[in-house]
Amino acid sequence: MTRKPQRRVAVVGAGMSLFVRRALETGKELSYYAASQALETAGVKRKEIEAVVMVTAPDAFDGVHMKGDWLLDGAGGAGKPYMRTYVGGGSGVFGIISGWTLVASGLFDLVLVVGEEKMSSCQPHPQGAFLTIFDHTIERALGPNLLWIFSLEQHRYMATYGIRNEDIALVSVKNKRNALDHPAAQVAARLTVKDVLDSEVVAWPVHRLMVSPVSDGAAALVLASEPVARRLTDKPVWIQGVGWSLDTSYWGNRDLAYPRYVETAARMAYEMAGVTEPRKQIHIAEPYDPFAYKELHHLEGLLLADRGKAPEDLAQGRFERHGPLPVCPSGGLMGVGNPIAAAGVMKLCELFWQLRGEAGRRQVPGKPERGVAQAWGDLMQVGTVAVLGIH
């Protein structure tokens, strides 16, 4: 994949619902709310939208089979070309890739991307929906769950590079503090490393405050072709590059210390965006942080830190909101919350607001020109990357 896209695509509107543990609204209503806000900021009426993309993670959360079809009227897809694309937890950032495909193909000029997740419907805890994601013959008999396998991955990451849990706990401290400035945040807090490590161990070395919460929420984006974007706004945010990569299903055969699928996806997106030196050319990063260690892990996969060195950079303040490379200025999944697919779209909303200088108290200094958002999912297997910029 070395060729350039034929057409340019811009983000012209973004919106999101509150992220909460248990929303009174249905998934359809959350989708409607986020979509309405995105349309309003874009100055676009629902009827002008030509096609809709829905991203939402497993059917089992909402307890509705073929839930893309069920959610469609809330998202504004009824009577339109409507499609649900899906790469597990990576679906959120994949939403913009899918919407980009629709517009960059030349078929559509105005496309709405909606990410929705309502995990609270899953009783007693949505972790139960993950029991059936494992290979039915090789793995399911072991009764694994996500906390287990991610604790394995964190342990491997720590063991390979000699990283201490204190270094990783700093991610929780930073992101939950950043989230204090986010009006939609669910678990913003002012904490110390000691608070994080004093929280109960969920699956060693993962402590409760190193895991993102269970959330309900929705987020949405409006995408436009170049001529339409220029008509709608003076401040379009361009989708400069997109990349995605899926690794083997047999995760037991992989070295979990390094997310090579994130690197493959990032290289694809950087090449499309003309980014040759990501550490100089990327001004904000919103890597996927459902677990504290994942932010660091993913920064290395995104080539924004040396392998095993992201914790050092973090400790030196490089990733603070006012540091040289602000990482998760939104507050990330650790602070804003983790309604899976909606959380990925939230990261893209944050880049949109930051690059337009509209992020309010969360605004990073120095007029950033380019940012990267990334999500991750399936069996520690998929990387989805989008590079957004103002040029």
Add this chain to the structure above:
Amino acid sequence: MSDRVAIVGVGVTPPRALSPDQSYREMTFAAAARAYADAGVSHRDIDSFVSVCEDIHEGTSITDEYTPDQLGAVLRPVQTVAGDGLQGVATAFMLIRTGIADLVAVESHCKSSNMLRHEEVLEMALDPVFERPLRANPHYVAGLEMQRFLHQSGTTVEAVAQVVVKNRRHALGNPVAGFGAALSPEQVLASRPVSEPLRELEVSPYADGAVVLVLASEAAAKRAPRPAWIRGVGWISGTPWLGSRSWGEAPYAAAAAEMAYKMAGVTDPANEVRFAEIDDTYAYKELQHLEAARLAPRGGAGRMTLAGETARGGSLPVNPSGGSLGMGYCFDTTALYRTAEAVRQIRGEAGRQQVRGATLGLVLSWRGVPTQTGGALLLAAA
């Protein structure tokens, strides 16, 4: 560069009611190997991969996890469309038109025999608050819709039975079809009622199988031996609510077909489309979809069928492959099976099923009860 896209490779496993000897991954591998060989490419040449699958069908949540290995797609761009097969084809078509991919593979598989009762899974697709308490079995919903269609269009039950007779007879000439039969309309109408007026033989039987298609840009298609050009593609979703839909018609199919016609510049489909692979999950659906796609006048599809116009030798052959009634129903994979059959027709490789002058074909799909999601694809020889 050009925006033209063609299907250059087709690989299928014969759809069968049972497949105890193969896992879905093995079936997918077989279909992929055949599709790549048919296109004259290797998996390394494919730039991007699209799988079409839905959670729970394989007894797996986040089922897209299990797509890359058997396609030769590890550490490559792979995405899943949780939708109809033609939405997967549309995604591949658009990916090529963006200019970032020359060759895209589309995959879908179905292992329905692993499910004890698919109908109970589909009951979970109804709105949990307003509709699910009714415990509406999908065949019951289809029966209601069939009743409304017959009433509104004036179609007779004999015409619906003739759809079954025709498609299962067509399937006798299709080497991959597993449900070919020589039936009489009386036998169809004498079969067990499922949900009045729907009869057992009017419901397509479940089957297992896998399909892989390879799509190519114009530049790549010129290197391929037998391209079938995509002239138009469309997909539309109507309201998910049972209560607020138009039961007698299929507005989603009409809109999807119009989208494809518009892209292809087809203004008079009844005279321009030379054959069609139309969704016939339930026999009456073929008639309803023919009218929605303007291939038959309102209320005229039944009469055309009884007059033999939609048989293989008629003026508009419909489902020369045998359709879902003759090949089996494979959920979202169904549309890819029918696309594969349409490609064989366009290439003139359909053997005993070959339609004469098969220069422009329409594939029309439906996601099944309770959805109002459909797709349309126009394929041409040039």
